[in-house]
Amino acid sequence: MSSQTLLSVKNLVKHYRVGTVSFLGRRFGHKQKMVHSLDGVSFNVARDETLGVVGESGCGKTTLARTMLLLTPPTSGSITFEDKEITKLPKQELRKLRSRMQIVFQDPVSSLDPRMRVRDIVAEPLVGVGEKDRAQIREKVRAMLERVGLSQDALNRFPHQFSGGQRQRIGIARALVCEPQFLVLDEPTSALDASIQAQVLNLLRRLERDLRLSSVFISHNINVVCYMSDRIAVMYAGEIVEMGPTREILGKSSHPYTTTLFASVPKVDPSHRRADTEIIGEQPSPVNPPSGCRFHPRCPFVMEKCKSVRPEQTVVNSNHWAACHLLTK
Numbered sequence: 001m002s003s004q005t006l007l008s009v010k011n012l013v014k015h016y017r018v019g020t021v022s023f024l025g026r027r028f029g030h031k032q033k034m035v036h037s038l039d040g041v042s043f044n045v046a047r048d049e050t051l052g053v054v055g056e057s058g059c060g061k062t063t064l065a066r067t068m069l070l071l072t073p074p075t076s077g078s079i080t081f082e083d084k085e086i087t088k089l090p091k092q093e094l095r096k097l098r099s100r101m102q103i104v105f106q107d108p109v110s111s112l113d114p115r116m117r118v119r120d121i122v123a124e125p126l127v128g129v130g131e132k133d134r135a136q137i138r139e140k141v142r143a144m145l146e147r148v149g150l151s152q153d154a155l156n157r158f159p160h161q162f163s164g165g166q167r168q169r170i171g172i173a174r175a176l177v178c179e180p181q182f183l184v185l186d187e188p189t190s191a192l193d194a195s196i197q198a199q200v201l202n203l204l205r206r207l208e209r210d211l212r213l214s215s216v217f218i219s220h221n222i223n224v225v226c227y228m229s230d231r232i233a234v235m236y237a238g239e240i241v242e243m244g245p246t247r248e249i250l251g252k253s254s255h256p257y258t259t260t261l262f263a264s265v266p267k268v269d270p271s272h273r274r275a276d277t278e279i280i281g282e283q284p285s286p287v288n289p290p291s292g293c294r295f296h297p298r299c300p301f302v303m304e305k306c307k308s309v310r311p312e313q314t315v316v317n318s319n320h321w322a323a324c325h326l327l328t329k
Contacts (some may be wrong), residue, residue, distance in 0.1 A: 006214045007045040007068070007182055012077035014038040014060075014067050018287060035286045037063040039238045041077075045182070045214050052229030052246070053218045054261070058283055060238040061218045062106075065186040068216070069101055070094065081182065099129045099178040106187040108167035112159040118145070118170055119155040125178045144173045148203060165196035169203070176207065183208075183215040189224065201228060222265050226250060231319070234258045237284055237294040244320030254314075254322040257295050293325065301326055 018033040037060045045051050053061055066072040068079055070086065079086050086097060102125070105111035112121055122141045131137055145154055148169040159167055168188060175183060185204065189197040201224065208215060217228045225232060232249045234242040234257065242255040253259045281298045284290050290297055296306040305325050314327040 004046045005044045006047045006049075006082065008078075008080040009044075009068055010042050010078045010080075012038055012041040012064070012067060012079065013075045014063055014072065015075045033287055036238050036289050037286060038067065038074075039289075041235075041238075041240055043233055043240065043243065045216060047181075047214055048212055049231070050208060050215045050217055050229045052225035052232045053216060053235060054220065054222055054225045054232060055235035056261075056283060057220055058286075059235040060286075061220075061235060062186055064235070065103065065184045065216070065218055069103055069184055071103070096129065099125065100180050101182045101184075102175040102178065102180040103184040103186060104168075104171050104175050104188045107191055108164060108171050109159070109191075111171055112167060114159055117156055117158060118150075121159070121170060122174045122177055125174060129178060140177055141173075144177045145170075147176075147207070148173045163196075164192050165200060168192065168200055172200075172204070172207070176211065179211070181214060183213050185215055185217045185228075187219050188217075190219065190221065197224070204228070222262060234261065237289055238286060239294060239323070241295065241324070242322040244316065244322075248317060248320050254316045254320075254327060255295075255324045256299050256301055256326070258322070293323075 014037045016035040016037060018035055041060075041064060043051065053064065055061055063072065067074050070079070074087060077087070081097065081101065086094065089097065116124075119138070119141055122144060123137050126137050126140060142152060142155065145152070150166065150169055150173070154162070154166075154170070159170065162170065168191075172188075188204070189200050192200060205228065207213065217225060219225050226246055229246050231244060232246050233240045234249070234253075234255065236257050242249065242253065242258045249258065250262065253262060280300075284294060284297065290307075291310075292308045293299070293306040293311050296302045299306065303325060309325070311323040311325050311328075313321045313323050315321050316327070
C-alpha cells in the first residue's frame with residue numbers, strides 16, 4: 001500500500017442469507033438464497049482525499065459504508081487502514097481504532113438518542129475510547145460544537161429542540177470530537193431542505209480542509225457528489241463499474257451506465273435540453289443478479305459477450321478505469 005494511501009479495500013463481499021432451507025429442501029438440493037449486496041468492491045482512499053460514491057437506490061452504497069467501518073462484518077475481502085488489516089482485529093484493538101474512523105449517518109433524527117442531552121451525545125465517543133478527565137471532555141465538546149456552528153446554549157438541550165440542519169451538525173460534531181483521520185458520510189444531506197443542504201455541505205468541506213480529513217462521501221445526488229469529491233466511484237448492483245477523477249468522469253464517462261446516470265441530472269439552463277437517455281427497466285434483483293455484466297439487461301449497447309462474461313477493469317486514462325466490454329472491442 002502506498003504511503004499516501006490511508007484506506008484500502010480489496011475484493012469486499014457482503015452477502016445476506018434470505019430465509020432458511022428446510023430439511024426436505026436440502027434433501028432435494030435446494031440452496032440457501034443470498035442477497036448479493038456487495039460483490040468484489042475494491043478502491044483506495046488517499047490522505048486528504050474525498051472519494052464520492054454514487055448510484056441508484058439499492059445499489060449497495062449504505063452497505064458499503066457500514067461494511068468498510070466493520071459496523072457490519074464482511075463476508076470476505078480485506079480492509080487495510082494505515083497499513084493494518086482490520087477485518088481480523090480483536091475487539092479491544094478494533095475499539096481503539098474507532099476513534100480514527102467515524103461515520104455521519106443519513107437521518108439526523110434516528111441517529112441521535114432523544115433521551116440524551118447534546119453534551120452527552122457528543123461526549124459519548126470520548127467516553128467510549130477511555131477519556132476520563134471530565135473537564136477535558138467538556139472543553140472538547142464545547143469546542144467542537146462551536147466549530148460546527150452551534151452555541152454553548154445547545155449543550156443542555158435535547159435533539160427534538162433543534163431543526164434538521166442543527167441535528168445533523170450535532171451528528172457531525174459527535175463524529176469529529178475524537179479527531180478522526182477518516183470519515184464516512186452516508187447521504188448526510190438527503191434528509192435536509194435544499195438551502196440547509198448547501199450550508200451543511202460547505203461546513204463539511206471547510207472541516208475536511210481544516211482538519212485534513214480523508215473521507216468517503218456517499219449519495220444518490222450526483223451534483224452533491226461532484227461538488228464534494230476529488231474522485232468518483234459509480235456503483236451498480238453491488239459492483240463499482242467506473243472510477244476516476246471527478247472532472248474526467250463529468251467530462252467523458254466511459255461506462256454506458258455512468259453516461260446515462262449523469263445525463264439524467266436536470267439542467268438549470270432551459271436552453272440545454274436533456275438528451276433522451278432514460279435507462280430502461282429496473283435494477284436486477286440482488287438475490288438473483290444477472291450473469292456476465294450486471295448492466296446488460298438495461299444496456300442499449302449490449303453484446304452477446306456481455307450476457308455471459310464479466311467485464312474486467314479497463315484503464316481509460318491515468319487513475320480512470322471502467323468495467324465494460326465496449327472498451328475492449
